[in-house]
Amino acid sequence: MQHQLQQATVDKYVINPLKSFISNSVMGGIVLLGAAIIAIILANSPWSESFLGFWKNRISIGFNDTVFLDYDLHHWINDGLISIFFFVLGLELKREMVDGQLSGFRNAILPIVVGISGMIFPALIFFLFNGSDTEAINGWGIPMACDIAFVLGILYLLGDKVPVSVKIFFTAFGIVDDIGAVLVIALVYTNEISLWSLGLGLLFFVLLILANKVGVRSTLFYGIVGIIGVWIPFLLSGVHATIAAVLVAFTIPATTKISETGFLSKIKSYSGELNDAESFSGVTLTKKQLSIIKKMKSMTKHATPPLQRLEHSLHPVVSFIVMPIFALANAGVVFDIDFADLFSNNIFFGIVTGLVLGKFLGIFGITFLLLKLKLVKLPKKMTVNHLLGISILSGIGFTMCLFITTLAYDSPQHVTQAKIAIFAASIIAGISGYVLLNRKPKKETARINV
Template sequence: MNSDIKNKTHRSTIVQSFLRFTKIEASSGILLLLATGIAIFWANSPWSETYFGIWKTHMTIGFSDFVLSKPLLLWINDGLMALFFFVVGLEIKREIISGELSSLKKAVLPVFAAIGGMVVPAIIYAAFNISEPSAKGWGIPMATDIAFSLGILAMLGTRVPLSLKIFLTALAIADDLGAVIVIALFYSSDISLQNLLLGAIFLVVMLIGNFTGIRNKWFYAMVGIAGLWLAFLLSGVHATVAGILGALTIPARTRIHPEEYSQRIRSLMDKYHEVFNQKSKMPSHEQLSVIATVKENTKNAETPLQSLEHTIHPWITFLVMPIFALANAGIILSPEAIPVATHPVSIGVLLGLLVGKAAGITFFSFIPYKLGFASLPEKIKWAHIVGLGFIAGIGFTMSLFISGLAFRNDEYLLASKIGLLLGSLVSGIIGFVILKISLKPSDE
C-alpha cells in the first residue's frame, strides 16, 4: 500500500515538473515570435543599417597575448547558444535517466519518429540541391523547435492529452540530440587536434569531478567555460557541442534517498514545533538551526542536474533564445527577394519542413508500431501523429542556427531563411488545423 502511494506521489511530481516545463516553453514561443517580428520590421525599416551594423560590431575579451575578438553575432551564436545547448544537454540526460527516453519501450516510438523527422527532410533538401554548393544546407530542415511546437499545442487548450505533449517533447529532445551530432560531424571545420585534445582533458576533469562526488556548480562552471568551451571554440569543432558534452558531466544523483529525506524532514518539523514560541516575533536560535538543517537536507535531496536546469532554463527561454532570434531572423522583404523564394535552397528547406517532417515522423513511427516493438501512447491516434508531424515542421531556432553554420553566402543564407519561415508557418497552421479537427472533447 505504502509502495503504491510512493509511486503515485513520484508520478505526480514528474507530471508537475513536466507541466512547468511545457508552460515555460509555450511562453517562450510567444517571445520568439515577437523577437522575429521585431527583427523583420527592423531589417526593413529606415533603421535597417543599424540592425545589420550592430551585429557586426566587434567585441574583444582577453589579456596579454591571449585575445578573442569576434562580431557580436558570433558571440551570440557561439557563446550564448552554447548555454542553450547546455540546457538541451541537461534535458537529454534527464530524459535518458528518468524520462521518456529512459527505457527501450518508452524510447522506441519518439526516437524512430525523430530519426524519420531528420532523415526524410534531409533527403528532400538534397534532392533539390544535389551537386550544388548549396547542398551543404541539408541539415537545416532536420530540426524541430520545441518552444514554438509546444506553443501551438498550448493554443489548442485542454483538449490536448498530456501524452501528446510528452511524445512531442521526447521527439524534440531526441531530434536535438541528432542535430548536435550532425553539427559536430558535418558543420565543424579546420580542426585543431591540439585544442580538441585540450578540450577532451577538461571534459575528463569534469567527469572525474562527477564520479568523485563534486557537486559544486562553480567547479563545473569554471572548468566548463574557461576550459571545455574555450578549447572547443579554438578547436574548430563548434563551441555549442561543448555545451552538450559539459551538461552530460553534471551529477544526476542525490546525496540522500528520497525516503530518508522524507523521514528527516518530518523529524525536523517535529523538532521545529517543539521549540516554537508563539510569543516571539522572530525565530529562535533553535528554530534557525532547524531551518538551516532543512536547507542542507533539501540541497542534498536534489540533483545538481535538476537544480541547474530549473535555474538556467528560464534565462535561456526568456532571454537567450529571443536575442538569438532578434539577431538572426532579420530578412529584407523587397521585390528582389521574391525570386529568392524559388531558389533551390528555399524550396528544399520549405518542402523539407512541410512535407519531410510530417511524412518522416508518421512513416517512421508506423514501422515499430507495425513490427510490434511499440504502441501508441494513451489517447493518441494516428491522426494526432500526422498533425504532430506537421507541427514538428516548425524548425525555427535550431534550423536558423544550422543555416548560419552551413552558409557564408548571403544569397543562400537569405534563401534558407525565407524557406525556413514559410515552411515553419505553413507547417504550424496545417498541424494546428489537423489537431483541432482530430482532438475532440472525448480525447480530453
C-alpha cells in the same frame, strides 16, 4: 503568528504575476515569436542599417596588449549565449536517458526510430532538390531539425484537445531530433580543427567526469571548469562551442545524496525540533531556529539532483533571455531579394518541402507503417489525428534551423533564401497543424489498435 504566507503589495502586483508569466510554458514560445517579428520589422525599416550593424560590434577579451578572444556580437551570441540553450538541452537529454522517455529500450524504440526518420527524410528531400548544386547542398542539415519550444507552445495552447501522452511522445522524439542536430553540427559543420585546443578541452571534460564519479556536486565547480576548461578550448579548436555545452551538461550529477524516504524522515524530525525550539516574542528567529531551518534547507538541496536544480533555474533564462536575443540577432531578414534571386536555386524549395513534407513522411509515414506491421503501439489516448497533427507541426523549424543556416552558408543571398524558406515552412506547418488538432474528431475511435 501568521499561518499563511504574507503577501506584500509588490508580491501581489509584481512578483506573483511575473512568476506566473515565466512559469507558463506557452509564454516562452510567444516571446520568441515576438522577438523574431521585431527583428524582421527592424531589418526592413529605416533603422535597418543601424539594427544590422549593431550585431557587428566587436567584443574582445585580452591581457595587456594580447587579445585572446575577439569576435563580433553576432559571433558571441551564436557561440556563447546560445551555448546556454545547448547546455539546458544537454541536461534534458541526460534526464530523459537516465529516468525518462529514453531510459529503457521499450520506451525509447519508437521515439528513436521516429526521431531518426524525421531527420533522414527532410535531408533526402533537400538533397533531391539541391544535389547537383555544390554550394546549395551544404544546407542539407537545415530542414532536419524541428523547434520543440514552438511546437510545445502550440500543443499547450490547444489545451485538453491534446492529451499529455501526445505531448510526451512529441517531446521524446523531439529530443532524438535535437541529438541528431547536435551530431550534425559537430561532425559536418565544423571548420579546421586545432587538435591541441580540442585535446585540452577533452582533458577538462574527463576531469569533470571524474569529479562526478568521486561525488563533487558543486554547480559552481562545474560551471567554472566547464566554461574555462571545456567551452573556451572548444571555441578556439574549430569544433563548434555549443558541443562543449552539451558535453559539460552530461557530466552534471543526476543523483541525490539522500533517498526520498530518508529526506521525509529528516524533514519531519527537523519540523519537530523547530516546533519545540524556544522562540522570541517578536518576528526574528533564535539561533536555534536559524540552525534548524538551515539544516532543512541543506537537506532539501541534498534531496535535489544538481542536474534538475540547474535545469529548473536556467529554463526561464533560456526562454526569456537567450532565445529572444538569439532571434533578434538571427531572424532579421531583409526582404530586398526579388523572386528571381529567391528562386535562382532550389534552396527555398528544398527547405520548405523538406520541413513540411519530409517531417510528415518521416514521422507519420514511418509510425503508420510500424503500426500496420504491428511492431509498435501508439501511446494511450493518442489517435491517428494526433499523430497527423504533431507530424505536421514538426515542420516548424525555427531556432535550430536558423542556427544551422549560419553554419552552412557564407553567402548572404543563400542565408536570406534559407531564412525566408524557414519562415515560410514554419508558418505553413504551424497553421496546418494547429487547425488539424483543433478540429473536433468525427469519431473518438479514430485510433489504430494494434
